[in-house]
Amino acid sequence: MNKMLVAVFDSEVVAAEGLSALKDLHKDGDITLYATAVLVKDASGALSVKQSADEGPIGTALGLLAGSMLGLLAGPVGLAVGASVGGLTGLISDLNKSGIDVQFLDEVSAALSPGKAAVLADVEESWTVPVDTRVGKLGGMVFRRLRFEVVEDQLARESAAFQAEVKQLKEELGEAHAENKAAIQAQIDDAKKKAQVMQDQTKARVDQVKREADAKIAALQGQIKQASDRQKAKIEKRIAEVKADMEVRNAKLQEAGRLAKEALAV
Numbered sequence: 001m002n003k004m005l006v007a008v009f010d011s012e013v014v015a016a017e018g019l020s021a022l023k024d025l026h027k028d029g030d031i032t033l034y035a036t037a038v039l040v041k042d043a044s045g046a047l048s049v050k051q052s053a054d055e056g057p058i059g060t061a062l063g064l065l066a067g068s069m070l071g072l073l074a075g076p077v078g079l080a081v082g083a084s085v086g087g088l089t090g091l092i093s094d095l096n097k098s099g100i101d102v103q104f105l106d107e108v109s110a111a112l113s114p115g116k117a118a119v120l121a122d123v124e125e126s127w128t129v130p131v132d133t134r135v136g137k138l139g140g141m142v143f144r145r146l147r148f149e150v151v152e153d154q155l156a157r158e159s160a161a162f163q164a165e166v167k168q169l170k171e172e173l174g175e176a177h178a179e180n181k182a183a184i185q186a187q188i189d190d191a192k193k194k195a196q197v198m199q200d201q202t203k204a205r206v207d208q209v210k211r212e213a214d215a216k217i218a219a220l221q222g223q224i225k226q227a228s229d230r231q232k233a234k235i236e237k238r239i240a241e242v243k244a245d246m247e248v249r250n251a252k253l254q255e256a257g258r259l260a261k262e263a264l265a266v
Helices: 012-028 059-071 085-098 103-112 129-137 150-173 178-224 228-266
Strands: 002-009 030-043 046-052 119-126 141-144
Touching: 002 012, 002 129, 002 228, 012 030, 012 119, 030 059, 030 178, 059 103, 059 119, 059 178, 085 119, 103 141, 119 129, 119 141, 129 141, 150 178, 150 228, 178 228
Parallel strands: none
Antiparallel strands: 002 119, 002 141, 030 046, 030 119
């Protein structure tokens, strides 16, 4: 299962050991490590990236998480000092795109006190014991969340809403008095513009989901070449899960695209 994992350690030195431990687990086939980043909070509470998230489709979600954490220098989401509504809106948007939630970030930020460091990782993990054991030996705390398809769900909901709105406005237009028709037509045009944006976003998201899945499968196939016979079956199962997840996400996006298209055709 694809998860966003954060391991918090007492120092940057120990975090480096934690990152090495995760890479060892990847090498052994216990997990698949897609992307990593290291954040350090200094004595003043300022966060900095000591190792950037990997580039490309695999590193995108992790980069959004790292950027969101950097935006919370004052601490947990609920206590962020001087955080504007606009800033929090952007934060929530980034978290949605990365497939995690604000509560997760809140928990991690609370644990990442001044002087500590965190290893962020986008991983495929079938069971938690290997990571928990290795990180626990280093005195680290592990936080993990299953990634979810909030963007796909949102696109489907909004496309359905625009379809219903355009349909209702069309009905109102047919019954409206002449002096009201221009205003209703303007509302229809505006709703259709938004539906077109939804359709464009859906198409872009389909491409993004495919790129991310292809990159993950390539990483898994590279890992399986070096795996023992005992681990190959686990990695093959992960490949099947990535493919199944892509199919589910694509189905939601296809539905969102269909609804947006219908809104434009009304």
